[in-house]
Amino acid sequence: AFVAASDAYPIPTSPDGAPIRFSYGTAGFRTRGDVLASTVFRCGAVAAVRSAVTGRATGIVVTASHNPERDNGVKLVDCDGGMLPVAWERHAEALANAPGWDAMRAAIATMRTPAEAHLPKHAHPPAHAADPPPPHVFLARDTRPTGPALAAAAKAGAEAIGASVTDLGLMTTPQLHYVVYASHRGWPSAEADYFARLARGFRRMVAGGTNDDDERRSIVVDCANGVGAAKLAALAEAIGQSSSDGCVLSMDLRNVAGESGSLNNSVGADYVQKEKRAPAHGSFETLGPSQRCVSVDGDADRLVYFRKKPDGSNENSVELFDGDKIAALVATRVADLLRRCAPLNAFDHPPLRVGVVQTAYANGASTAYITNVLGVECACANTGVKFLHPEAEKFDVGVYFEANGHGTAVFSDATIERIDAAIERVDAGADGGGRSSIEQCTDAVAALRELKAMTEAINPAVGDALSGILVVEAVLLAKGWGLTEWGNMYADLPSRQVKVTVLDRSVISVTNAERVAVTPAGMQAAIDQAVGRHGAHARAFARPSGTEDIVRVYAEAATEAGAAELAREVCGIVY
Ligand code: NG1
Ligand code: ZN
Numbered sequence: 001a002f003v004a005a006s007d008a009y010p011i012p013t014s015p016d017g018a019p020i021r022f023s024y025g026t027a028g029f030r031t032r033g034d035v036l037a038s039t040v041f042r043c044g045a046v047a048a049v050r051s052a053v054t055g056r057a058t059g060i061v062v063t064a065s066h067n068p069e070r071d072n073g074v075k076l077v078d079c080d081g082g083m084l085p086v087a088w089e090r091h092a093e094a095l096a097n098a099p100g101w102d103a104m105r106a107a108i109a110t111m112r113t114p115a116e117a118h119l120p121k122h123a124h125p126p127a128h129a130a131d132p133p134p135p136h137v138f139l140a141r142d143t144r145p146t147g148p149a150l151a152a153a154a155k156a157g158a159e160a161i162g163a164s165v166t167d168l169g170l171m172t173t174p175q176l177h178y179v180v181y182a183s184h185r186g187w188p189s190a191e192a193d194y195f196a197r198l199a200r201g202f203r204r205m206v207a208g209g210t211n212d213d214d215e216r217r218s219i220v221v222d223c224a225n226g227v228g229a230a231k232l233a234a235l236a237e238a239i240g241q242s243s244s245d246g247c248v249l250s251m252d253l254r255n256v257a258g259e260s261g262s263l264n265n266s267v268g269a270d271y272v273q274k275e276k277r278a279p280a281h282g283s284f285e286t287l288g289p290s291q292r293c294v295s296v297d298g299d300a301d302r303l304v305y306f307r308k309k310p311d312g313s314n315e316n317s318v319e320l321f322d323g324d325k326i327a328a329l330v331a332t333r334v335a336d337l338l339r340r341c342a343p344l345n346a347f348d349h350p351p352l353r354v355g356v357v358q359t360a361y362a363n364g365a366s367t368a369y370i371t372n373v374l375g376v377e378c379a380c381a382n383t384g385v386k387f388l389h390p391e392a393e394k395f396d397v398g399v400y401f402e403a404n405g406h407g408t409a410v411f412s413d414a415t416i417e418r419i420d421a422a423i424e425r426v427d428a429g430a431d432g433g434g435r436s437s438i439e440q441c442t443d444a445v446a447a448l449r450e451l452k453a454m455t456e457a458i459n460p461a462v463g464d465a466l467s468g469i470l471v472v473e474a475v476l477l478a479k480g481w482g483l484t485e486w487g488n489m490y491a492d493l494p495s496r497q498v499k500v501t502v503l504d505r506s507v508i509s510v511t512n513a514e515r516v517a518v519t520p521a522g523m524q525a526a527i528d529q530a531v532g533r534h535g536a537h538a539r540a541f542a543r544p545s546g547t548e549d550i551v552r553v554y555a556e557a558a559t560e561a562g563a564a565e566l567a568r569e570v571c572g573i574v575y
Contacts, residue, residue: 044157081181201457224268
């Protein structure tokens with residue numbers, strides 16, 4: 001049925017008549033929306049086959065995240081709510097490019113071989129292995145104009161394989177991940193359950209806190225004219241923004257209109273982080289330097305905070321609080337809370353391992369802060385959430401963020417069980433010494449409850465701008481911090497990120513979390529020499545992008561001039 005239905009979704013051709021080739025990049029297939037129907041139809045089939053193989057529901061999101069509005073893309077969500085196994089990216093690519101019926105049948109047959117199952121670590125076995133449930137796929141899309149037609153293609157592809165499809169309409173990427181994650185665990189997984197969970201976690205994190213200061217309470221949110229706008233409005237409602245008493249956070253949503261062509265257009269987290277400028281729309285130029293602002297991207301899986309530079313040298317240049325700063329803030333709070341929990345003796349045997357996972361793009365000052373000041377382990381992974389998330393899962397509590405603002409905190413199942421068990425003991429007054437000793441531990445109990453609340457406010461499946469905002473706001477409120485105090489954690493080293501266009505970026509191969517070039521011969525030695533000339537704090541690397549046909553050069557140094565000069569030198573070496 002599938003191969004027959006595929007005739008309605010032919011592979012498009014480029015102007016020279018050759019079929020367009022589609023590749024699965026850092027985050028799925030992504031290109032111009034008007035050529036994607038065949039790919040999305042076939043991805044519907046991949047999601048359905050993946051569901052059949054795992055015996056669990058999978059997910060598919062039609063989105064191109066921070067890309068321009070004319071683009072679209074498709075991200076596949078594995079049955080545990082995480083990313084598709086890397087081996088299956090190749091299967092998806094084989095099916096997307098299969099030239100005819102036989103090639104399609106062969107690609108699907110390969111996916112179905114038991115050796116290719118790659119079941120996720122936490123996958124529960126199908127309830128009735130001998131009589132597996134019919135495949136089931138959750139589907140969502142962002143606000144792009146090509147979204148409805150492409151979502152219909154995804155649905156057709158999955159149904160042609162025999163899957164039932166739950167079309168959730170407009171959703172952020174992390175919402176869809178959460179739906180699949182929750183359904184896998186047998187939890188309520190409707191959109192309302194997602195909002196309720198986040199809001200409950202947030203309210204409990206800030207329990208007892210008050211915020212009478214209007215300026216401290218309000219944040220201005222740049223929604224990138226994307227799907228995050230409507231969802232943030234719903235979230236604001238869920239945390240009780242409109243109720244008059246007890247409101248501790250009020251969100252002023254900007255760039256919500258979603259007029260044609262406005263998505264990610266000089267707005268959104270990617271723009272703000274890369275340009276270090278306030279969004280060009282939404283009247284940000286009228287805000288003062290004390291106003292806390294946050295930008296999300298087109299599918300609301302990234303967030304960066306910012307404020308106007310107090311010196312006002314350029315009216316739109318901003319002080320950025322990027323993914324590194326968010327990770328440092330969250331890790332600090334987790335470490336604080338665990339320290340305060342110590343009198344409860346809940347996490348000593350064995351001690352909880354807390355870690356932060358970064359990529360090579362993390363500012364060196366953040367790595368130094370986490371390691372030397374916070375005393376928390378810091379690991380470095382390859383670029384892309386599919387590499388960071390599994391690294392974070394190696395810790396009991398793993399905080400991971402890419403510098404661009406994509407990340408979350410992962411509490412292992414065992415850690416959550418230990419937190420729950422400790423809360424049960426506290427509630428039963430059964431902490432060895434009995435009720436009186438527990439009452440002596442008021443602060444420890446408050447810390448324990450806040451830790452539990454944080455596990456609820458955070459999206460456990462994947463990085464999520466909505467839950468990220470709640471967690472950052474709750475931590476700032478609890479610490480009594482504004483952006484100045486947050487910024488004082490550490491000062492970023494001056495850095496530059498530059499794109500270099502080369503004939504063939506694949507000649508560059510890298511190792512050691514992408515920080516060292518293996519090929520072409522001599523390139524790394526030349527980079528080392530350049531770095532050596534720039535003294536203490538200098539660091540640089542070059543790697544081929546996984547989402548664009550370019551090489552990314554990154555350099556940092558003790559001074560702005562040094563970083564710029566080092567970046568220029570490394571670009572010269574690459575070129
Ligand atoms: P590439 O193009 O592979 O560097 C970019 C981002 C990643 C990640 C992916 C997916 C940088 C340096 N790289 O990957 O962090 O977000 O896109 O969207 O920002
Ligand atoms: Zn995104």
